[in-house]
Amino acid sequence: MKTKQIQKELVNGVDVPKLTQIIDELTQNPNLAQFHFCAKNNWVNGGENQTTVNEFYGGSVKHVRSKPFVFTKDEPTVLLGHDQGANPVEYALTALAGCVTTTLVYYASAMNVKINKVESTLEGDIDLRGLLNIDENIKAGYKSIDIKFKIDSDASPETLHKLMEIAKKHSPVANTITNATPINVSLA
Amino acid sequence: MKTKQIQKELVNGVDVPKLTQIIDELTQNPNLAQFHFCAKNNWVNGGENQTTVNEFYGGSVKHVRSKPFVFTKDEPTVLLGHDQGANPVEYALTALAGCVTTTLVYYASAMNVKINKVESTLEGDIDLRGLLNIDENIKAGYKSIDIKFKIDSDASPETLHKLMEIAKKHSPVANTITNATPINVSLA
Numbered sequence: 001m002k003t004k005q006i007q008k009e010l011v012n013g014v015d016v017p018k019l020t021q022i023i024d025e026l027t028q029n030p031n032l033a034q035f036h037f038c039a040k041n042n043w044v045n046g047g048e049n050q051t052t053v054n055e056f057y058g059g060s061v062k063h064v065r066s067k068p069f070v071f072t073k074d075e076p077t078v079l080l081g082h083d084q085g086a087n088p089v090e091y092a093l094t095a096l097a098g099c100v101t102t103t104l105v106y107y108a109s110a111m112n113v114k115i116n117k118v119e120s121t122l123e124g125d126i127d128l129r130g131l132l133n134i135d136e137n138i139k140a141g142y143k144s145i146d147i148k149f150k151i152d153s154d155a156s157p158e159t160l161h162k163l164m165e166i167a168k169k170h171s172p173v174a175n176t177i178t179n180a181t182p183i184n185v186s187l188a
Numbered sequence: 189m190k191t192k193q194i195q196k197e198l199v200n201g202v203d204v205p206k207l208t209q210i211i212d213e214l215t216q217n218p219n220l221a222q223f224h225f226c227a228k229n230n231w232v233n234g235g236e237n238q239t240t241v242n243e244f245y246g247g248s249v250k251h252v253r254s255k256p257f258v259f260t261k262d263e264p265t266v267l268l269g270h271d272q273g274a275n276p277v278e279y280a281l282t283a284l285a286g287c288v289t290t291t292l293v294y295y296a297s298a299m300n301v302k303i304n305k306v307e308s309t310l311e312g313d314i315d316l317r318g319l320l321n322i323d324e325n326i327k328a329g330y331k332s333i334d335i336k337f338k339i340d341s342d343a344s345p346e347t348l349h350k351l352m353e354i355a356k357k358h359s360p361v362a363n364t365i366t367n368a369t370p371i372n373v374s375l376a
Contacts, residue, residue, distance in 0.1 A: 014235070027322050037278055038311040042306075046200065046201030046293070047201075047294070063264055069273060071274075071279075071286075080207060080294075086257040088283045088284070089283070089361060090227060092361045094261075099280075101237045106235070119229065121226060122226060123224065123226040126225065127223075129215075130358065131291065131359070140359065141360045141369060143369075144370040147371060148374050151375065168373050172276070173279075179368055181332060181333065183366050184335065186335070187349060188338040
């Protein structure tokens, strides 16, 4: 990411001089770029479970929030739950939506491109026969995910297309999904 | 998924006769297995944005919740945000945690395996140099994700290991992550 030297500190709410400083620091000391995230989950009943997110490590330093973020997941009744929360595949779209948006806005800020509004709609199809192993040849997850952006900005359509492609490529969640990311399971 | 014929309806809070019926219906009519999920996102400022999850389609029928689920994402201050919510890569762990847990519990219920407790910890490393494009060769997303389960059940360790592997393979979110899932971006 190249940042423009700019007068004002905040572009789209992003502190660009601080961003420039972070990029310089991580370039010089890659250890500071190593982040470790975690989540703890407890099953409640049936399709309901609860995840707590709080601490993470950045550059070997432990960061703890003032209070944890807690998320309830459940299935709708048609999927045998009680609809106490969005379901996990909807949380996955939520994660992806946030990540591409933040990546797009941070890069725009670094380029000194003023953004007024970013809306997006994310959609994906799932064939339940994969989850239920009715047919072994059917993918259990999303076949693909479509993201439609609506961006209000003075930037040219070319710049907006470039920002979207950067967001898709450099967003950590998008990158996790579009590349085959290994998951290791173990029993304590 | 094969379900055991059982006396009681609820196993681990899952209605197994209903699950058996769903599997039969989807086997006979694959159209009913087609689900379409969506999320709408609005950027707020800087690293903060908000996602709304409400309707979805299952078997061509639109399902609408009594009220939408709304999620705030933000970055911690060390990543130039104001910590108004968990960040997107933490939401991704949240989604994955919920999905593998629900898949594990539904399969256990189908096998008539009584589960008393399922706890899990999910962890993953991200090298920020990928997000910031400091080095093109560095993956922007999670290198891998580790899930450690702690399961209280009368089932044998072999059965629990089998359930964990099923959860990893058939959970829609795990499957989306472990297989390269295409993301299509476009501008409205």
